[in-house]
Amino acid sequence: MSSPAAALEVRRLSKRFPPRPGQSESPWVLSDLSFCVGDSEFLTIVGPSGSGKTTLLNILSQVDGASGGEMLFRGESINLASAALNPGLNCHIGYVTQDDNLLPWQTLIDNVTFPLKLQGRLNQESMARMQGLLKAVNLIGFDHYYPHELSGGMRKRASLIRTLAYDPPIILMDEPFGAVDAQTRTQLQQDLLRLWNLGRKTIVFVTHDIGEAIALGDRVLVLSRSPARVIYEHHVAIPRPRDLSNFYKLEGFGDMYETVRKELL
Amino acid sequence: MSAVAESLPFPVPRSRRRWIPYGRIGVALACFALWQFGSYWMGKEWLPGPVATFARIWDLALSAQLFRDSLVTFSEAAAGMILGGVGGAALPFLLRLSPRLLKASEPFLSAAFGVPKLALAPLFILWLGIGIMTKIVFVASIVFFLMFYNGMAGILSVDPRLVAMARVAGASQWQVTRHIVWNTTVPFLFAGLKIALPRAISGAVVGEFIAADSGLGWYINNSRSLNDTVGVLAGVIVVTILVIVVNAVLQRSQARSLAWRPVSRDMVV
Ligand SMILES: Nc1ncnc2c1ncn2[C@@H]1O[C@H](COP(=O)(O)OP(=O)(O)O)[C@@H](O)[C@H]1O
Ligand SMILES: [Mg+2]
Numbered sequence: 001m002s003s004p005a006a007a008l009e010v011r012r013l014s015k016r017f018p019p020r021p022g023q024s025e026s027p028w029v030l031s032d033l034s035f036c037v038g039d040s041e042f043l044t045i046v047g048p049s050g051s052g053k054t055t056l057l058n059i060l061s062q063v064d065g066a067s068g069g070e071m072l073f074r075g076e077s078i079n080l081a082s083a084a085l086n087p088g089l090n091c092h093i094g095y096v097t098q099d100d101n102l103l104p105w106q107t108l109i110d111n112v113t114f115p116l117k118l119q120g121r122l123n124q125e126s127m128a129r130m131q132g133l134l135k136a137v138n139l140i141g142f143d144h145y146y147p148h149e150l151s152g153g154m155r156k157r158a159s160l161i162r163t164l165a166y167d168p169p170i171i172l173m174d175e176p177f178g179a180v181d182a183q184t185r186t187q188l189q190q191d192l193l194r195l196w197n198l199g200r201k202t203i204v205f206v207t208h209d210i211g212e213a214i215a216l217g218d219r220v221l222v223l224s225r226s227p228a229r230v231i232y233e234h235h236v237a238i239p240r241p242r243d244l245s246n247f248y249k250l251e252g253f254g255d256m257y258e259t260v261r262k263e264l265l
Numbered sequence: 266m267s268a269v270a271e272s273l274p275f276p277v278p279r280s281r282r283r284w285i286p287y288g289r290i291g292v293a294l295a296c297f298a299l300w301q302f303g304s305y306w307m308g309k310e311w312l313p314g315p316v317a318t319f320a321r322i323w324d325l326a327l328s329a330q331l332f333r334d335s336l337v338t339f340s341e342a343a344a345g346m347i348l349g350g351v352g353g354a355a356l357p358f359l360l361r362l363s364p365r366l367l368k369a370s371e372p373f374l375s376a377a378f379g380v381p382k383l384a385l386a387p388l389f390i391l392w393l394g395i396g397i398m399t400k401i402v403f404v405a406s407i408v409f410f411l412m413f414y415n416g417m418a419g420i421l422s423v424d425p426r427l428v429a430m431a432r433v434a435g436a437s438q439w440q441v442t443r444h445i446v447w448n449t450t451v452p453f454l455f456a457g458l459k460i461a462l463p464r465a466i467s468g469a470v471v472g473e474f475i476a477a478d479s480g481l482g483w484y485i486n487n488s489r490s491l492n493d494t495v496g497v498l499a500g501v502i503v504v505t506i507l508v509i510v511v512n513a514v515l516q517r518s519q520a521r522s523l524a525w526r527p528v529s530r531d532m533v534v
Contacts, residue, residue, distance in 0.1 A: 062300035063429040088433035101430040105448045105525040116446075148527045166434070 006072070007170055007202040008093075009036035011078050013069035014227075015055055028056050028227035033069070034237040035063040035221055035230050037170070040200040046213040046222030048264060056228065057172045060204065061095040062087045089121060093120070096167035102147040110142040112158055115166040126165065133161040135193055153180040157188065164195060165209050170202040175245040177212070189216060190244045197241065197261055210260045214238075218255075232263045270479030302310045313495040319500040330484075335507060337480040341397055341469040342462075345404025350461060352405075354454055357420045358442060368430075383471070390476050400472035407468045408461045412517075415457030419450030452526075455519045462515060463508045470504055 015030040020150060029052040037043045047053050058064040060071070065082030073089060074080065078263040088095065102111045116122040134140050137157040147155055160176055176192075177185045193216065196203060207213050213220045214236055238250050247253060297315050301408050304314035326332035360367040388404055393399040427445050435442065473482025488496025 014442045061433050063433065087429060088435060093433070095430075097426065097430065097435045099426060101426050103427060103448070105444070107525075108372050114431075114444075118440055131452065163434075198527045 003152070006036040007041070007074060008204070009072040010034060010060070011070050011072075013059065013066055013071070013086045014066050015052070015064075015101030017057060025046070028067075030059075030066075031227040031229060033229050035233075037202055037204055040218060042196060042203045042205065042218045043221065044205045044207060044213040044219070045208055045221045045223060046210055046260065046264070047228060048225055049208050051225055052221065052224050052228035053213045054174055054210070055128075055262055056064055057095065057097075057174050057204070057206055061093055062089060063095070072164055088168070089170055091115075091166065092170060094163040094166070094171040096160055096163050096173045098173065098174040098178065100147070100155040102155055102158060102162075104147050107144045108139065108150065109148055111147065111166060112162045115162060119166060121166065129162075130165050133165055133195075137161055152157065153184045153188075156180055160188075160192070163202055168201075170204070173203065175207050175209075176205075176210075178207075186244055191240065192216070193240075193244070210257055210264070211247065211249065211253075214253060214256050214260070215250070220260065222260055232260070234260065272448065310494060313498055317495050318498045318502060321495045322503060325503075331430050331503065334479060334481045334484050335503060336498065337397070337506070338466065338469050338473065338482065339507065341400040341472065342465040345399075345401045345469065346408055346462065346465045348401060349405030349407070349409035350412045350458070351463075353409040354416045354457070356413055357416035357450070359444065360417075361420050361423075361442075361446065362438070374410075374413070377412070382406045382468075386472065386475050395476035395478065398457065399476060400469050403472045404465045404468040408465050411461040411464065412454065412457045415453045415460075416450060419453030420446065423449045424451070441477050452523055454509055455515070455523070458515055459512070464505065 009032050013030055013033040014028060015189065017026050019026045033056065035043075035045075045053065055064070059066045059080065062078075062080070062085045065085055066080040069080070070077055070209075071080055073092065073209070078086075078089070102108075103114065109130075110117075112134070113122055113127075116126050116130075131140075134143075137160065139154060139157060139161075142150065142154065147158075150158070156176060156179060160173075163171060177188050180188065189212065204211075205216060209231045215238075217236050220234045220236060221230045222234075223229070224231045234256060236256070237252055242250060300312075301314045301316075306313045309317065322331065360370065382403065385406065386399075389399045389402050393402060421445050427449075428441055431441050431445055469480065470482035470485070473480040474486045477483040477486075481500050485497050485500035485504075488500060490495075
């Protein structure tokens with residue numbers, strides 16, 4: 001499975017949280033979890049809710065430490081001990097979290113340019129790029145709205161382009177379209193594929209939605225119930241560009257959907 | 266009118282807001298009437314009426330003594346506020362960087378908070394004399410803890426998910442403090458100021474009761490020693506006005522810096 005070109009690789013990753021007061025041990029959330037992501041690959045990971053998908057991405061982004069195992073970034077070993085964490089790996093790994101995590105005291109435009117500001121990269125060029133992204137996700141005209149004045153879907157889109165705007169080579173996404181309605185979701189998925197096709201970034205996309213996992217990914221990993229391991233792997237042969245408006249009709253979709261559904265039972 | 270409505274902590278329907286200013290004037294008039302009545306009842310040598318009191322304030326204003334004493338009290342309160350308030354507000358930001366230091370210092374801070382500052386006043390006088398410095402340190406010792414505990418509450422309510430987001434996006438420790446921790450804490454610091462500013466002024470006044478040769482507290486205490494009840498009451502009124510003015514300024518800057526917060530809906534109470 002591993003290859004020298006892998007953008008990101010994890011080997012035998014395991015995680016358990018500190019025991020709760022009055023409890024001697026807490027259960028393993030991840031155990032022996034291994035996979036790798038190729039350069040410019042769109043990898044989707046599908047698992048039931050509560051299986052540890054968010055926990056996994058928190059470890060990959062180094063927001064949280066691992067209990068065991070290792071991670072390699074472009075072949076280089078990364079220390080995953082809690083004391084040595086380097087969140088985002090110097091802006092090489094972007095993370096679109098499950099919650100939008102917009103800053104409530106900043107307007108939309110200040111929120112989406114926040115990483116650029118932190119990195120000292122806010123200039124005319126990046127601002128022009130930002131305008132393009134705002135347009136792509138239909139947020140033009142809301143620049144000066146505060147997050148509480150936006151709908152859930154708009155906030156989600158804002159958090160998505162906040163990460164896309166600073167162009168990290170690897171992007172982790174945690175059910176980014178979980179909380180939006182069906183039509184908007186299809187639109188956002190289509191936008192994401194288009195943006196990905198333009199920049200060809202490496203994406204690790206986590207979801208509990210089997211259809212979404214197959215429709216978007218080059219490769220689908222199936223996670224077991226807790227403790228999570230990779231139990232199946234599928235290469236998605238559906239050619240790109242894919243028309244997501246009726247992906248149920250795409251060649252080979254139905255069979256794979258049935259297979260994954262049974263694997264998750 | 267809208268300024269009145271916005272200063273209310275709860276939403277009031279537009280149709281009823283119109284009456285708020287009239288209601289306030291009515292209540293104020295009723296208070297003056299009660300005051301005047303109390304003055305007749307108790308005798309004006311015990312409780313001078315509003316007319317005599319405001320006449321005195323007018324005299325004081327003309328003789329510039331009002332201005333001088335107010336300025337002394339205000340300066341003491343302001344300097345104490347800056348000394349204690351900035352220190353008290355800054356300490357939580359430093360303690361946040363070291364959970365161990367926070368844990369270690371906790372019992373000492375609560376013990377120090379428990380010491381009645383009024384009881385320390387004689388000590389301050391011994392150290393610093395009866396000049397302005399004594400009152401400044403006295404005010405600072407009161408204000409420090411009010412700002413510290415409110416600042417601490419703000420620090421503890423920082424959303425770790427926002428911190429993680431910022432870190433992933435490349436924020437340094439300083440940028441996290443500046444962008445996430447500071448903005449989360451500002452509303453708590455305003456809540457602290459709302460309590461601390463009036464306390465700073467009354468702290469300065471009480472300090473002047475004990476040892477001073479000028480200031481509004483000195484004026485009140487001096488009037489008392491001359492059995493001049495009009496003077497005592499006039500002094501109290503001026504202190505109250507000072508507090509009201511300071512509060513109004515605070516309210517304005519708070520409204521400006523917290524404009525991002527969700528506005529109250531026009532729901533019916
Ligand atoms: N901070 C935490 N402390 C203790 N247990 C946690 C914590 N976060 C998640 N868990 C546990 O880890 C498991 C996986 O959670 P999560 O990664 O959020 O699942 P998913 O994202 O797949 O829905 C759950 O059983 C959850 O209770
Ligand atoms: Mg999750």
